[in-house]
Amino acid sequence: MTRLKMLIHHNSIPVMLCAVAIGVGLLLWHxxxxxxxxxxxxxxxxxLNEYGLHRYIFHLDPPRQQWAFNLLYQAHYGHHDFPTNTRLFFAPIWVSVPMLVLNFALVWGVLSLIVPAYALPIAAAIVLVGGVSTFLGYEWFHMTAHLNVRKTRVERHVTTLHNQHHFRDFSKxxxxxxxxxxxxxxxxxxxxxxxLRNQQRIEFIRTLGMRPDDPRLIKARHHYADKYRLSANEIERAARA
Structure with a gap:
């Protein structure tokens, strides 16, 4: 119940649940x-969307401009920097909702050229019901991977592999x-x-290869300190990691 409560209280999850409900409604109605x-x-x-976004966007080389760095820090860098901070477990709403809209518009647009009479229900089935439900599953398994809770066999397997991404090699x-x-x-x-037997832990693994005292990281930590409740001690320790 604690995990469910944590999940539901993230601001993008109610939006995604509404998207699934709308998709089901469109399929029933039309x-x-x-x-x-x-x-x-x-x-x-x-x-595929999850993989592509994570690998090619969230793990972009750190931008030199602080504003761009801050966006990526909020989207993903910060989660690596503070992997146990529950407020950094989930995709920000400014990432998840635009991606939902973009994916739906793209699929609907393509289907409108191929099967215009059924474009809306098929797009609803693919994106709103199948895709968003899978995204909600991703958020659940990702949250669970970072929590010290009793886990199912599948959850333990996901945790094992995801821990390798965080603490062994962030490029895998x-x-x-x-x-x-x-x-x-x-x-x-x-x-x-x-x-894995010979894989060495990458230097500065939690900061994605950047020195922990990189000025961009320090500025981003302070910028989001209040939002993610990062204490002065946590920020100081992160810079020395």
């Missing part, structure tokens, strides 16, 4: 029965959703057991 089958297509589509294991490791293996961003 969709043929066979359109429900496209919900399954939304699962791998969102997993970009997936979080169960089954997403297929994408990492296909894309060459997995760590196999033999490699």
């Amino acid at each position: 969709g043929p029965v066979w359109a429900w089958g496209f919900v399954l297509l939304g699962i791998p589509a969102q997993m 294991w970009f997936h979080v959703s169960p089954g997403g490791e297929i994408i990492d293996r296909t894309m060459g961003t997995a760590i196999n057991r033999d490699s």
